[in-house]
Amino acid sequence: MRNRTFILGATILAVAVTGLSAPSFAARNKLTTEQRVERMIKRLDTSGDSKVSLQELQARISTNFKSFDTNGNGEISREEIEAMRQAFREARKAWRDARAKTGTERDQAIAKLREARPAMLPGMRPRAFARVDADGNGSLSAAELVGAAERMFKRRDRNGDGLIDASDFARGV
Incomplete structure (x- = not known):
């Protein structure tokens, strides 16, 4: 008993x-809102001052544009965006399969996942793509992306100091 x-x-x-x-x-x-904001600023801040300038954002957009423009024609099509997403899905699946493993196989899966991770670009979602495609030709040029990033930057820079920092996210995130 x-x-x-x-x-x-x-x-x-x-x-x-x-x-x-x-x-x-x-x-x-x-992640909390503050943690997401901190992570985003850290990714974009190249000067190390915990603030993102318009020039830093434009430089990141330019770099990301090159990674999406796989055929090198100076424009990003919906197909190129979808191909990038599909490569990420496959890398994520391989990473999930390799999580239980150890050693080089797991390290390779993590490296592939990081490499395939889609970069931040305005217009990645279907509705946003149509808004960013100013000339309506079905593809995004570097100028269209920089223009969209500039508009987003101005909206986000709530205090108008020309920099985005954590205080700009304090309300309305």
Whole structure:
């Protein structure tokens, strides 16, 4: 009788501890708004001042444009964007498959995932693509992307100081 009571008690305790710890594991993977903003600024800030200037944003857009323009014609088509997304999906699947493994196979999967990760560009979503495609030719030029990035920058720069920092995200994110 004592054994049964002990086993029942241990089982209940194990279930309770598991149930209580599950939300903390879920919360670990969810970023707060502040963390997302900090991450975005860190990615774009090349000068190290924790602020993003329009020139830094334009330089990133130019670099990202080159990675999307796979055929080198100076324009990004919907097909090129979809090909980049598909490559990322495949790299993410390979990474998920290799997570349980160790060594070089896992390292290669992580490297491939980082390489395939789509860069930030205005117009990556279908509706946004149509808005950014100012001339309506079905593809995005570097000038269209820089113009869209400039408009986004001006909207986001709430205090009008010509820089985007964490304070510009303080309200309305």
